[in-house]
Amino acid sequence: MTAKSLLLLAAAAIGVAAPASAHNAWLLPSITVLSDTVQSVTVDMGASTAPFEPNHQPLPAENVKVWAPDGSMGKVENASRGRYRSTFDVKIDKPGTWRIGMENNGIGGTFKVNGEQWMVGRRRGPPAAPGGAAPAMTPPPAPPAAAGAAPGGPNSPQGGRPSIDRSHIVATVDEIPAGATDLDLTETTGRNEFFVTAGEPSDTLFKATGKGLEFVPVTLPTDLVSNEPGQFRFLVDGKPAAGLEVEVIPGGRRYREADQAQKLKTDAQGLLTVNWPGAGFYWINASHTDDKPSNPKAAKRRMSYTATLEVLAP
Amino acid sequence: MKKSLVLAAGIIAAPVSTAASAGTITITIPRINASEYHVPYVAAWIEPAGGGQARTLAVWYDVDKVGNEPGTKWLADLRTWWRKGGRSLKLPANGVSGATRAPGAHRITIPTNVKAGAYTLHVEAAREDGGRELVSMPLTIPAANGRATGKAELGAITISAR
Numbered sequence: 001m002t003a004k005s006l007l008l009l010a011a012a013a014i015g016v017a018a019p020a021s022a023h024n025a026w027l028l029p030s031i032t033v034l035s036d037t038v039q040s041v042t043v044d045m046g047a048s049t050a051p052f053e054p055n056h057q058p059l060p061a062e063n064v065k066v067w068a069p070d071g072s073m074g075k076v077e078n079a080s081r082g083r084y085r086s087t088f089d090v091k092i093d094k095p096g097t098w099r100i101g102m103e104n105n106g107i108g109g110t111f112k113v114n115g116e117q118w119m120v121g122r123r124r125g126p127p128a129a130p131g132g133a134a135p136a137m138t139p140p141p142a143p144p145a146a147a148g149a150a151p152g153g154p155n156s157p158q159g160g161r162p163s164i165d166r167s168h169i170v171a172t173v174d175e176i177p178a179g180a181t182d183l184d185l186t187e188t189t190g191r192n193e194f195f196v197t198a199g200e201p202s203d204t205l206f207k208a209t210g211k212g213l214e215f216v217p218v219t220l221p222t223d224l225v226s227n228e229p230g231q232f233r234f235l236v237d238g239k240p241a242a243g244l245e246v247e248v249i250p251g252g253r254r255y256r257e258a259d260q261a262q263k264l265k266t267d268a269q270g271l272l273t274v275n276w277p278g279a280g281f282y283w284i285n286a287s288h289t290d291d292k293p294s295n296p297k298a299a300k301r302r303m304s305y306t307a308t309l310e311v312l313a314p
Numbered sequence: 315m316k317k318s319l320v321l322a323a324g325i326i327a328a329p330v331s332t333a334a335s336a337g338t339i340t341i342t343i344p345r346i347n348a349s350e351y352h353v354p355y356v357a358a359w360i361e362p363a364g365g366g367q368a369r370t371l372a373v374w375y376d377v378d379k380v381g382n383e384p385g386t387k388w389l390a391d392l393r394t395w396w397r398k399g400g401r402s403l404k405l406p407a408n409g410v411s412g413a414t415r416a417p418g419a420h421r422i423t424i425p426t427n428v429k430a431g432a433y434t435l436h437v438e439a440a441r442e443d444g445g446r447e448l449v450s451m452p453l454t455i456p457a458a459n460g461r462a463t464g465k466a467e468l469g470a471i472t473i474s475a476r
Contacts, residue, residue, distance in 0.1 A: 035389040035396065038382070200401050223397060312393050314448075 025059055025306065026051040026283055027101060027194050028251075032222050032310040034198040037093050040077070041196050043100070046085035050259070051283035051308075052251040054085035061088040065103065069096025069202045096202035097222060101193025101307075107173045107298050109185035118168040120176065120185060173297055185300075187293035189213070192306040197222035210238030213288050213303035218271065224311040226279040232272045236288060236303070240270030244286050248274055251281040279313040335423040337457025338476060339371070341437055342469030345417040346444065353414040354441035354467055355388060357395035358422055360453060363432035368399035370407070372422045374414050377406055391440040394448050398436075419470075430455045439467040 028044040045064070048056040058081045066074030072094075079088040090100055108121035170176060173185065189212050201220045208214050218231035234241040248262040266272045276282070287304035294301075339358060357373040373395070376385030386405060390396045405411050409425075435453040440446040447467035451460055460473040 033390050033393070033396065035401065036384065036386045038384065039387065225397070312397075314394065 023047045023049055023056055024051055024283065024285070025102075025192055027064075027192060027308050028052045028281060029100070029194050029196060029308065029310070032194065032196050033312070034092055034196065037095055037198050039198075040089045040091050041100075042078075042087060042089045043194075044085045044087055048084075050251075050253045051249055052281060053254070054082070056084060058082055058084060058086040059102075061086045063102045064088060064100065066090050067099040067205050068094050069098060069204055070094055071204065074098065074100075090196075092196055092198045095199040097195055097197045097205060097220065099193050099195055099205050101191060104188065104190040107185050107187050107293075107295055109183070109298070111176060111180040111184065112182040113168075113177055113180050116168065117164055118170065118176075118180070119164050120170055120173055173295060176297070183297060183299070185293075185295075185298040187295055187298040187301045188303075189301070190304040190306070191215075194308040194310075195221040208235055208238055210235075211294075212237065212301075213241065213286065213305050214238075215305050215307060221307065221309050224276070224309055225314050226276045226311050227314045230274045230276065230309070230311070232274070234266050234270045234272060234286060234305070236290070237292070240268070241266055241286075241288060242268045242270055244270065244272075244288060246272050246284055246286040249283045249285075250277060251283070276311045279311050282309045282311060283307075284309060335476065336426050336428050336455050337424040337453075338474050339422045339424065339435065339437075340419050340470070340472045340474070341422065342419045342471065343415055343417045343439070344464070344467070344469040346441075346467075348444065350443050352442040352444070353416055354439040354444070355392055355414065356437065356439045356468075357392045357400060358435065358437045359395060359399055360428070360433040360435050361398065363434055363452070368395075368436075369428070370395070370399055370403055370410055371424065373400065373403070373405070373407075373411050375411065377411060377413050388440070388442070391446065392438045393440075393446070394436065395438045424455065424457060428455050435460075435471075435473065437464075437468060437471050439464070441467055 025047045026045065030042045044054060045059045045061065046054045046057060047059055048054065061076055061079035064076050066076060068074045074090055077089045077091065080086065092098060106121070110117060110119045112118065201222055203220065206216055208216050214235045216233040216235060218233055224230045234244050234246070244266040246264050246266065248264060250260050253259050260277045264272055264274060283306065285304070285306045287302065289300060289302045291300055293299070341356065341358060343354060343356065355375045357370060359368045359370040361368045375389055379385035389400060392400060403410070431454070433453045433455065434450055436448060436450045438446070438448045445467050447464050449462050449464045449468050449471055451462040451471065453460065453473055457473050457475050459475060462471045463469065464471070
């Protein structure tokens, strides 16, 4: 479920037909702990079955945002797109802890006009013919398509799904015609990020906003060591997300027998405790669906959070 | 080079000018047969046995190297020291930082203002094109004799009362 919704987000973001199997979006930084402010971090990003293995699709580096420790926005540099992964650099020129990643916000789903099926969200599949109704390559930030509820486009190679006429797709919820009925809309919010610290870490970027699913580290994410548990709090609308399932997957699957993935749950206070099987990069992911969307036209809200964490040897 | 000599002189002059030292730590950097040998970065620090703030006694790194890749770039390779206290130290630190040392035995005097009590002494070494090693041992102030030995990147580490 988790992986599937991410896959759809990723697919929506890159405007390709949704692949049949589960793929996860990941960011892989070259380093997360720096001793000065004259260096850059260089990052790979892509979507694939196993995190950090570039073997499926690149993701657009233009969607990446850089939050510097002082609250200013940093810059993505030297972005390039390869066959299986994209790369970019970020100058880490201020001391403290940086957040670097992608945010997705959107509403998708279906509705009816005069008994005919319509949908909200970007059409997936090959780009539309010139003058086509669906702007398949709208610039970011684009709303993710209706994760889970979206059918393939008319040219979709996947059979067995209901097909929707191109002219019956609108890009945003604001374009839903008056008189539409049977609204079945889901608000989606997602975040996928990693952290870099230059010099002493700072927690200025970890103040909870009280909105949606949030990750609030107890152990700072650039302070993780393989022989000490990492602790992170998850909040939904500022309240502890108790019993939230969080997937913790180490990289380097190819070099082991077991994938060593852990499915953990937060406690009553929303606290997650992770015991690391070893040093290395980890991909953690959680998602939560409820019926408290911020947009009144949507009935449901699906929130996801993904982070890449580096765990050092002691 | 001149700068590191000045700093080395600072280490000798600063803490031991009046009172006797609280003890001496001797760190042996082993001779390693490598086709490309670089002297290691080394940090020595103490932590109160009951937990508390780390205090760096010495950090030896490429103090003089500046430019695109200054000597400070690799300090985080001393990863335990970096996390426990290195990153909060303003470098170069008088009486603490110094140039890298060649293989052999090197003495550090324990500053007289270290309060009496039980501590853990940590010595960490990281070498370019080589490994990293952390050696930890108990240390009491006033210092009593003690000894530990590294396996690869560090040799004997001894504590003596004076």
